[in-house]
């Protein structure tokens with residue numbers, strides 16, 4: 001039987017099956033979620049193009065002249081903005097990218113978004129307005145921030161000094177996000193869906209630190225600090241004013257307890273429960289990611305400078 005075809009905005013005809021034969025462009029394809037999406041698509045034997053500054057061709061959110069080449073000939077895109085949909089210009093950039101994708105004949109987009117972030121919801125709307133065949137993954141804080149991002153340095157130091165108060169957060173495993181993303185990229189039934197994704201249980205940062213400490217067999221403490229103290233400590237250690245503002249926004253908007261409730265998003269998308277924090281910690285610990293010698297609690301990595 002012929003596959004269903006449709007007229008694209010650029011006048012070309014495209015069949016639904018084409019989106020599977022053509023490569024998927026995975027933005028942030030070497031990052032926390034993108035890397036996992038790439039691995040899963042590769043494992044299914046599907047063609048993938050990594051969209052990042054180190055990709056081939058390179059893709060840079062800050063250089064729009066790189067976008068068209070990255071989109072050329074692809075069938076769908078996993079859209080992960082960098083560094084965060086909350087930064088000034090992110091809504092405009094993600095909307096402009098989605099417009100270009102749709103106009104280039106790539107209507108299938110899966111957008112990684114942030115839960116409880118008004119700016120991220122503006123970006124979702126702007127991308128939706130392009131008429132893309134869109135699935136939104138509105139995600140809670142990633143568990144992997146403790147092992148694959150700047151919070152790893154805190155874990156190594158034994159002191160997680162953050163302005164997160166004592167409100168619980170339903171940390172989400174990036175493996176679950178990747179599973180939902182791949183389902184959405186490969187199965188039409190997810191088009192138009194908005195999935196609010198969380199882990200199975202909300203934990204305070206103190207509980208998260210304790211869990212990691214127990215598995216690692218050493219003391220790892222959560223030390224709550226005020227937003228002002230955190231901003232001052234970050235600035236003292238050379239973090240740029242722009243990133244200090246972003247971190248302050250994230251800790252006041254996202255971690256303030258308003259997003260503590262868990263959702264059924266992973267179950268709705270995949271028919272199974274999300275992964276538990278303890279399972280993530282055991283796997284991360286076994287990978288050796290927290291085995292390095294202790295460093296300063298304020299040793300921020302390059303991305304926040």
Ligand SMILES: NC(=O)c1ccc[n+]([C@@H]2O[C@H](COP(=O)([O-])OP(=O)(O)OC[C@H]3O[C@@H](n4cnc5c(N)ncnc54)[C@H](OP(=O)(O)O)[C@@H]3O)[C@@H](O)[C@H]2O)c1
Nearest residue numbers: 028029030031032052053054060061081084085114141142
């Ligand atoms: N982290 C969380 O807890 C969380 C929660 C909810 C939503 N989100 C959303 O997830 C998105 C990604 O955040 P993340 O923390 O997971 O980051 P990430 O994907 O781990 O970031 C690293 C990736 O971004 C690429 N990258 C860096 N600068 C780039 C640029 N200028 N242009 C294109 N690609 C660039 C890197 O590759 P190259 O170095 O090769 O360029 C790498 O692939 C954000 O939009 C954020 O709002 C994050």
